Every structure is written in structure tokens, then in C-alpha cells.
Amino acid sequence: MKKISVRLWVQMLLLIGITLGLLWFSQIVMLERYYLYSQVRNIKQEGLALAKVYEDGGSVDLLEKGAEELNLKYNAGVEAYSISGERVFGYSLMPMMMGRAVYKQEVFSETAKGGIVVRQTKHNRLNSNILLVGIPIGEPESIKGVLIISSPLAAIKETKIIIKEQLVIITFILVLISSILAYYFSKAFTKPMLKINEAAARMAEGNLSVKVDVESQDELGMLAGTIRNLSEQLQKIEKLRRDLVANVSHEFRTPLSLIKGYAETIRDVTGDVKEKRDRQLDIILEETDRLRSMVDDTLNMSQMQTDTFKLNIGAFDISAAIGSIAGKFSYMTEKKGIDMEMQGTDKVITVMGDEPQIEQVLYNFVNNAYNHTPSGGWIRIKVAEDKNNVKVEISDNGEGISEEELPYIWDRFYKVSKGSKGTGLGLSIAKEILKAHDSNYGAESMQNEETKFWFTLEKV
Ligand SMILES: Nc1ncnc2c1ncn2[C@@H]1O[C@H](COP(=O)(O)OP(=O)(O)OP(=O)(O)O)[C@@H](O)[C@H]1O
Ligand SMILES: [Mg+2]
Structure with missing residues (x-):
């Protein structure tokens, strides 16, 4: 070296x-x-x-x-x-x-x-x-x-001769001074570098919470700042990763233990009692479906967060997309006694976006509305357009979300009621998709009166 x-x-x-x-x-x-x-x-x-x-x-x-x-x-x-x-x-x-x-x-x-x-x-x-x-x-x-x-x-x-003598003396003094200066300059220069190097080495070993106390205003200070920032970002990512693994395993445990429990019951107890057995098999199938959709969501989610996630943007009719999603829920809402109303979807409204992804967003919003609206309630899907944008609103009159919870519902695995059936991924998936579209989106809730989720899309 x-x-x-x-x-x-x-x-x-x-x-x-x-x-x-x-x-x-x-x-x-x-x-x-x-x-x-x-x-x-x-x-x-x-x-x-x-x-x-x-x-x-x-x-x-x-x-x-x-x-x-x-x-x-x-x-x-x-x-x-x-x-x-x-x-x-x-x-x-x-x-x-x-x-x-x-x-x-x-x-x-x-x-x-x-x-x-x-x-x-x-x-x-x-x-x-x-x-x-x-x-x-x-x-x-x-x-x-x-x-x-x-x-x-x-x-x-x-x-x-005199000049020569003087030059020799000056040379000697200059060499001496330069040696001393070089020593101190390089000391002052390499000390922060050694510190930064040490911090980076410790980070490489997996110790992400490093301190780099180089505060100078020069390039080295900048480098130290970058390393500090890197450390913070890596810590955040590490925390996310740990949370994700913990959440995923936690969420998977419930359906798995249900499946295991009912399978054992069927084997040991109810195997010959057709009625009971069929009911329990239904639960096993339901839970298997849930597990599969959780796996799908998790995969979706992680795929969206990679750089390779690319939207397939094109022009499509948002009215038709809404109609198709509403159609999927019509049987269920009717059965539960929920009135589903649509406003502004009776004409073609062409927007720019990735159609299947936007349908996924609509599905997640309507699914939530359906889950949180009691029998006798209503769900309303409304489309409004201005000069450049189209705004889609999905409202319901269910129990809604309190002011304190509202900021967190978009987080991964966040559920207001811990016992609820979902995984807590639906809204965070919607968020990722809407962010990738550069859309505006939001949620407002007047509990038991109207809870509204909305987003915008660029009009063609
Ligand atoms: N329309 C709504 N009314 C009341 N609460 C809602 C509504 N939509 C979402 N929430 C609350 O926000 C939480 C997060 O919603 P999200 O869709 O992300 O997860 P989930 O519905 O619980 O699970 P998943 O959608 O992954 O199956 C929900 O658990 C619920 O508490
Ligand atoms: Mg949901």
C-alpha cells in the first residue's frame, strides 16, 4: 500500500x-x-x-x-x-x-x-x-x-559561493519543513478516512448502526454523511425485512394451525360423520384458499418492490373496469343485503394506466368495503372527471376507521382489528400500484356514515 x-x-x-x-x-x-x-x-x-x-x-x-x-x-x-x-x-x-x-x-x-x-x-x-x-x-x-x-x-x-551556501541551507530547511508538514497534513487527512473506512468495514460485517464522527465541511465530511445515510437506510431495510418475515410467518400460522387441527379432527374423530366432516373439510378448503391468496399477495408485494416491476401503461375504459369488478361482487353483496350503487360509469371514460393493476386496486378497495359493511348497508362507486384527471371513489357506510388509525392502514400487515380475516396487505398493494402510476390517492372516514377511498388517473 x-x-x-x-x-x-x-x-x-x-x-x-x-x-x-x-x-x-x-x-x-x-x-x-x-x-x-x-x-x-x-x-x-x-x-x-x-x-x-x-x-x-x-x-x-x-x-x-x-x-x-x-x-x-x-x-x-x-x-x-x-x-x-x-x-x-x-x-x-x-x-x-x-x-x-x-x-x-x-x-x-x-x-x-x-x-x-x-x-x-x-x-x-x-x-x-x-x-x-x-x-x-x-x-x-x-x-x-x-x-x-x-x-x-x-x-x-x-x-x-555565498548563494550556494544559502541555497543549501534553504534546501535543508525546506526539506525539514515539508517533511513535518507532510506528516501533519497526511495525519489530518487520513484520520477521517481511516474512521470512514473502519465504519464501512463494520457495516460490511453486518453491524449496521455505525457512528462516523467526521464533521468537516469538505469532501471527506460529505463521504462520512453518505456512509451515515447508508447506515440509516440499511437499518431501515433490515427492520422492514425482519418485520416482514415475522408478519408473514405470523399470518401463515393461523390458517395452517386451523388446517392441521381440522385435519386431525377428521382423522381421529369425525371421519365417519359425513355432515361434520364436510363442514370441517370446507373450512380446510377455505383456509387453503386464504393461504394461497396470502402467498399471492406476498409475492405480488415483493415483486412490486423490485426495480423490475414495470407497469404496462395503456389507454382503457375505467367505467368498464369498474363494471367488471362490481360484477364480481354482485352475488356476494346481494346475498349479504348490501346495496351496490354506481355513479358516472354509464359512459366510456378512457384513462391511462395498467388495466389489470388498476382492477387489482379496485378489487382491494371494494373487497374492504364489502368486508366492513354490515347487512343493509351500501357501497357506492363513483367516477368524476375534470379536464385532465379522473377521480374514482369507493365509499361505504360501515364502521369506518378512526382518525388515529387512518394514517396506518396503508402500511403492510396493518389491520385495525387484529382478529379480522385479512392479511393487511390489500391497501399496501393498492398504494404501491397507485404510486407507480403517479396517482393521487387517499382515505377519509366518518365512522358509520361514510368511509371513502379514492384515487385519480390521467385522462386520455
Ligand atoms: N372500507 C373500510 N372500512 C373500514 N375499515 C377498513 C376499510 N378498508 C380498510 N380498512 C381497515 O384497514 C385495514 C387494512 O386494510 P387492508 O386491505 O390493507 O388489509 P385487510 O383487508 O385486513 O387484508 P387483505 O386486504 O390483505 O386481505 C383493514 O384491516 C381494516 O381494518
Ligand atoms: Mg383488504
Whole structure:
């Protein structure tokens, strides 16, 4: 594993290296060149002026003044030679800069040919480089003499040494500081990451209620927030799953124990008593049917909650759908003495939706109304349309639902009366289907007067 601290440190060192390299280059390499360049340029310039003074026959005083200036500025020695090689003028505060050394001879003879000559030579006794600039006196065709200016280049070497020393110290300090900073930065940076990593690892092990106390406002804080959110969501899902399993097994137990009980009774006791036996077999069949519809509902429910649950939306006549569901209940309602009334379904009303699924919703609502309406009561199915939507209402005048219970009836396995026959899934299935349709839906209840379930669909 490449540690962040090491990477940070390496990156910092790289930055420092580049910075110092640039500094080194500009200070050490370029400084020398630039110094030499400007030295040559300036000496040439002043030398030319001095040669002019000489050529124009200026006084020795004037020459000396110019030479003195050159000397002050560049530590330079100034000598003038006649074309025959005789020294006619010399100025230097440093005697060793004078004299006719071999290299000077060379400069002299070359300058005497007519051009400006620049040479650099090592001076043995001074132990430094000497810059020699030869300037011809007079027009190129008629050279009268030669001006030789010699200036030591010692200063730059010393400066370079000082700069080098300073750079070494600065390098050392910067490396030290960057190491310390890299250590602390990476510490501050990796600490929350380690915390988040640990939390995620614990979640992977199944411990979903993790705490991630990273509160910073940056990306890491964001990541911590996401992990916290993930933990909450997973806990919710886990709770749902556990509830579901508990509920399902609880709901299945009742019909199963009835089936088992009656089967045993028939085997041991009533097997030969046709009348009793048939009644008990009827109960067994009824309970088997119930079990099967519970299994169907549960499967339906879990299928609806997967991402693969897709509605098959199309245009259909809601009046016809209502008619078909009402037809299924007509025998039962008649037998129980319930008056079933329909309003607004006498004409074709085309809506958008998944027809079998909407019929399932209608079935669940009407089935509930039927179950909760006593003999002599009524059920009313009403369709009303406005410009864009169709509203379907299923009302009854049964015992209704109290204000406190109303918000919970859509929950899975919720039943107001625990002893009731149903599973408590009908409304939650209806809810899932209506939500998938982007429909509005709701329930209102004035107990024993009118209990109304409604939903809307998009009109074609
Ligand atoms: N029309 C109604 N009148 C009075 N109570 C109702 C009505 N519709 C629903 N309820 C209450 O809401 C609860 C939940 O209804 P839901 O349809 O989800 O479950 P269920 O009818 O008990 O069982 P299932 O429909 O799965 O067989 C019911 O148990 C019942 O108490
Ligand atoms: Mg129901």
C-alpha cells in the first residue's frame, strides 16, 4: 500500500526540488553569464568612449579620469599602447594587473588588426579570471594604438559561493519543513478516512448502526454523511425485512394451525360423520384458499418492490373496469343485503394506466368495503372527471376507521382489528400500484356514515 503521507511528502519534495532547481539555475548559471555579458558590454562601452578621448588627443588628465572611473566601477586596469607596442598610458590600483604578460600580447596583436577583442584568462597570482577587452584606437583603416582594459572577475565567484551556501541551507530547511508538514497534513487527512473506512468495514460485517464522527465541511465530511445515510437506510431495510418475515410467518400460522387441527379432527374423530366432516373439510378448503391468496399477495408485494416491476401503461375504459369488478361482487353483496350503487360509469371514460393493476386496486378497495359493511348497508362507486384527471371513489357506510388509525392502514400487515380475516396487505398493494402510476390517492372516514377511498388517473 502506498501511504498518502509518503505520497504527499514526495510531492512536496518534488515541488521544492523544482523551485530550488529554478532558483539554482537563475542564480548560479545565469548569474555568471549575465554578469559576464553586462560586464563586457559596459566595459566595451566605456572603453570605446575612452579610446575616442585618446584619439581626439584628449589630455592625460581626461584619460586618467576615465581610467579612474573604469577602475572604480570594475576594478579595471587600463593601458594604452601605441601601434608599435609601446605603452603610452597605464592606470591601475592593482599593480599586478599591469605588465605585458603573454596573453596581453595576444590581445594587443589581435586588436591591432582592427576589431574589438574580448578574452578571459586565468590570472595565476590572483587566482581568478581576468576579463581582457582590447579596443582599437582610431579608424579601422588607420589604427593608432590599442586600449587594453583588464578587469578581475573574482566578485562573481564569491557571490556564487555565498548563494550556494544559502541555497543549501534553504534546501535543508525546506526539506525539514515539508517533511513535518507532510506528516501533519497526511495525519489530518487520513484520520477521517481511516474512521470512514473502519465504519464501512463494520457495516460490511453486518453491524449496521455505525457512528462516523467526521464533521468537516469538505469532501471527506460529505463521504462520512453518505456512509451515515447508508447506515440509516440499511437499518431501515433490515427492520422492514425482519418485520416482514415475522408478519408473514405470523399470518401463515393461523390458517395452517386451523388446517392441521381440522385435519386431525377428521382423522381421529369425525371421519365417519359425513355432515361434520364436510363442514370441517370446507373450512380446510377455505383456509387453503386464504393461504394461497396470502402467498399471492406476498409475492405480488415483493415483486412490486423490485426495480423490475414495470407497469404496462395503456389507454382503457375505467367505467368498464369498474363494471367488471362490481360484477364480481354482485352475488356476494346481494346475498349479504348490501346495496351496490354506481355513479358516472354509464359512459366510456378512457384513462391511462395498467388495466389489470388498476382492477387489482379496485378489487382491494371494494373487497374492504364489502368486508366492513354490515347487512343493509351500501357501497357506492363513483367516477368524476375534470379536464385532465379522473377521480374514482369507493365509499361505504360501515364502521369506518378512526382518525388515529387512518394514517396506518396503508402500511403492510396493518389491520385495525387484529382478529379480522385479512392479511393487511390489500391497501399496501393498492398504494404501491397507485404510486407507480403517479396517482393521487387517499382515505377519509366518518365512522358509520361514510368511509371513502379514492384515487385519480390521467385522462386520455
Ligand atoms: N372500507 C373500510 N372500512 C373500514 N375499515 C377498513 C376499510 N378498508 C380498510 N380498512 C381497515 O384497514 C385495514 C387494512 O386494510 P387492508 O386491505 O390493507 O388489509 P385487510 O383487508 O385486513 O387484508 P387483505 O386486504 O390483505 O386481505 C383493514 O384491516 C381494516 O381494518
Ligand atoms: Mg383488504
